[in-house]
Amino acid sequence: MYILITNDDGYQSPGLAALRRALAPLGEVAVVAPDRNWSAAGHYRKLFDPLRAWEGSLIDGSPAMICDGTPADCVALAVMGLLPKKPDLVVSGINLGANLGSDLLYSGTVAAAMEGIIFGLPAIAVSQNNGHRSPQDFRAAEAAVTRIVQQVCQRQIPAGVLLNINIPDLPPEQVRGIQVARLGQRTYRDELVVRHDPRGRPYYWIGGAEPEDLHEEGTDVAAIATGYVSVTPVHMDLTSHKWMDEVRNWGLE
Template sequence: MYFLVTNDDGYQSPGLVALRAALSDIGEVAVVAPDRNWSAAGHYRKLFDPLRAWEGTLSDGSPALICDGTPADCVALAVMGLLDRKPDLVVSGINLGANLGTDLLYSGTVAAAMEGLVFGIPGLAVSQVRPKDGKWDFRAAQIAVRQLVTLIHERSLPSEVLLNLNIPAVPPTSLRGIKVGRLGRRVYRDELVVRYDPRGRPYYWIDGAEPEDHYEEGTDIAAISDGYASLTPVHMDLTSHRWLEELRSWELEG
């Protein structure tokens, strides 16, 4: 397989190096990654600024194309001409922190993989729970990625489907497996912090405690809490199909 790899933490992230290494064992890898951190950028595209890309290296010395655009820009530029051929799979990550439930609305990691769907390329977004001691160990994530990508190659993945994979912060021997589930619900406890500059003008920070996870069986949040990697299939159809019929009963067409 031919993989396009990117992320939203920037080309210097150790998670990107770990992902490239995992995929290099089973296929050809092209890396096109942003030059800085775009966490929580969502599906932002720089439509009103010129974009630049140049040859560089990741923190382990492996080659990469570095782009001054967003994660979604990196994928779009790669597919539209930076690469000499169309990749079989867009793989984004390994994100430094989980992307569970409601996080998908904000995640640049997921948005990069989702951009592949725009071009008819299936995607895989990979994120890892932040370890409490701050020491990143991506071995469990690498094992899960290799297993999943091998199955994608054997069984194929539709071009309109994105798989969102999250791995708990555990050593490989403690990972219980990969559990498929729907998106759960996270409640954000953001707070607005107001400060003042020397001229007395206010400026603002978004602060607050960690999100509150709602444990519910069958969700990605429950899978992570139980020691599994979580896997959720996602697509771009945001339609509330139940409300299609409800709105039609309002007889708006007349």
């Protein structure tokens, strides 16, 4: 396997080094990662600016290509010729913080994996709940991603589908197992914070408390809350198929 890894927390994230450590025994690993944090950037692509990439190293000293583009840019650049050959698999992570439910619409981690499936490659996004806690323990995430990638190599993922993986912030011996789960619901409690600069001009922050999760059985949100690793197959078809006929009945066609 020739595996491309990237993230949205930037090349110095300990989660990226942990991901490389987990995948190195499974094949040849190439790293193309952003030079800064792109959390919540979604699937932004820098179409109107040149992209630059250079050799560097991760926080553990292992080699990497560093790019001044977004996570999706890193994958596109790698696949279109920055790497000497096309990867067999794209893995994005390990993100410092969960990507559950509607987080996927914002997540740069998931966007990088989405960019992989746009290019026809199997892809995985990996996130760890409360990943900013110190000291960081990625052992459970490394074990889960190793097991899942081994299965992906054997069974393959259908074209156009990625696996979104979330890991509870627990030591390996406390993780209860793996659950295949659908996307759950998170309610964001964002607030607009207005401040003023020394000249009296307003500027704005978007703040607020942590999202409120609906712990509905069978969802990724509930799986993480009860100590399981969640695995959710995700595809790009956002169509509400059950509403197709209803909208046709409006007589618009």
